[in-house]
Amino acid sequence: MDLKSPEPFWLVKNGLLNSYPSLKEDIECEILVVGGGITGALIAHQCIADGYDTVLIDKREIGYGSSSATTSMLQYEIDVPLYKLCELIGTEKALSSYIACSEAIDQLEDISQKIASKAGFVRKQSLYFAAKQKDVSGLKKELEARVAGGFDVEWISKEDLSQRFGLEKTYGGILSQQGASVDAFCLLHELLAYNHKRGLRVFDRTELKKVRHRKGHSLCTVGPEAKIQAQKVVYCVGYESKSMIKEKFVNLLSTYAIVSEVDADACQPIRNLLAWNTDAPYIYMRCTDDGRVLIGGGDEKFSNPERRDALLARKARKLSNSFERLFPKRTFYTDFSWTGTFGETKDGLPYIGSHRDFKNAYFVLGFGGNGITFSVVGMEMLSFWLKGKVHPLQEAFAFGR
Numbered sequence: 001m002d003l004k005s006p007e008p009f010w011l012v013k014n015g016l017l018n019s020y021p022s023l024k025e026d027i028e029c030e031i032l033v034v035g036g037g038i039t040g041a042l043i044a045h046q047c048i049a050d051g052y053d054t055v056l057i058d059k060r061e062i063g064y065g066s067s068s069a070t071t072s073m074l075q076y077e078i079d080v081p082l083y084k085l086c087e088l089i090g091t092e093k094a095l096s097s098y099i100a101c102s103e104a105i106d107q108l109e110d111i112s113q114k115i116a117s118k119a120g121f122v123r124k125q126s127l128y129f130a131a132k133q134k135d136v137s138g139l140k141k142e143l144e145a146r147v148a149g150g151f152d153v154e155w156i157s158k159e160d161l162s163q164r165f166g167l168e169k170t171y172g173g174i175l176s177q178q179g180a181s182v183d184a185f186c187l188l189h190e191l192l193a194y195n196h197k198r199g200l201r202v203f204d205r206t207e208l209k210k211v212r213h214r215k216g217h218s219l220c221t222v223g224p225e226a227k228i229q230a231q232k233v234v235y236c237v238g239y240e241s242k243s244m245i246k247e248k249f250v251n252l253l254s255t256y257a258i259v260s261e262v263d264a265d266a267c268q269p270i271r272n273l274l275a276w277n278t279d280a281p282y283i284y285m286r287c288t289d290d291g292r293v294l295i296g297g298g299d300e301k302f303s304n305p306e307r308r309d310a311l312l313a314r315k316a317r318k319l320s321n322s323f324e325r326l327f328p329k330r331t332f333y334t335d336f337s338w339t340g341t342f343g344e345t346k347d348g349l350p351y352i353g354s355h356r357d358f359k360n361a362y363f364v365l366g367f368g369g370n371g372i373t374f375s376v377v378g379m380e381m382l383s384f385w386l387k388g389k390v391h392p393l394q395e396a397f398a399f400g401r
Helices: 009-014 038-049 082-089 091-114 133-148 158-165 184-196 238-243 264-270 305-310 312-326 368-386
Strands: 027-034 054-057 125-129 153-156 173-176 201-203 210-214 217-223 226-235 251-260 273-277 284-287 293-301 334-344 351-355 358-365
Touching: 027 038, 038 054, 038 184, 038 358, 038 368, 054 226, 082 091, 082 133, 091 368, 125 133, 125 158, 133 153, 133 173, 153 158, 158 264, 184 201, 210 358, 217 358, 238 334, 238 358, 251 312, 264 273, 264 284, 264 293, 293 312, 305 312, 305 334, 312 334, 334 368, 351 368, 358 368
Parallel strands: 027 054, 027 226, 054 201, 125 273, 226 358
Antiparallel strands: 125 173, 153 173, 210 217, 217 226, 251 293, 251 334, 273 284, 284 293, 351 358
């Protein structure tokens, strides 16, 4: 599947950071990670830390799928508000999911420090603001749910949003102290390079074509001359999993993003802020580490890459207009625009766990706006399962829930 349009900002900014060989011979391993995006890189990092002989493969260049198109906003807030998620799956599971995403941000900071990352992990506040007056009552319910859950949040009036952040035409919002941003494309390459030195074997341009299950292992064909025998296979294939799994479990969406020219003045009021609103679909924005404004949104149902890409110019104009409506004293000068394919689930939660049709295997699929933080949660969950332990979130994230 074509997951993105040609030139996301992160690819241009970073270039080809690392390259790996394709696999040309038969090998064996304990864990085979399929997918070389940020999820696969994090899972491989955990497997190496736990002492497993691990191989990672990707059919493209490493990181050239959805990870090159992500906006890399690290939030604990799930696409489904906490109070609504409590109604959907129960308070215990909902709150545990939110807490796990919050803790994942802390864990990502620890990982970034451990590998001496230069991917620009920065702590930021997170603002969820009302796009319309009618959205205020729902936001107030969300505020109450988060306060009851122990999160560090406060209500910010529309006047304060104007004075503190320069945001106009809003109706107030929830300000959270927990949030961060990072260059996920750079971080995944750093993770793979770090673990490659510790024994991780990485192969790009190596596509998984066939899997035959055997007792205690799987035999994976990746080319005319190469097979991988693995005790466990971990699929970190994101939205391409829709073509692998029979039942409908995720809706694919086209989403759009633009990045401005370097503009320190425009970035200044929101430099330490992640912002998103209550629109459906919502818009979101942040500043990059080199002083540009990034704004995204305009999601709509995915039909095919051609139609998705054909809408890019119109969506880019609409996003720049949205920025200028929120910041009427600023002009948005677009430097980069791109579109990608992402997905949403019925409850905003990921699918992480085993599937009845795939033996000796697990999936780590972090959908929605929390793909990266869900992937960090998946690290812990996989570590539990490989050690024969039960994870408290496995029912909430399971297939067939």
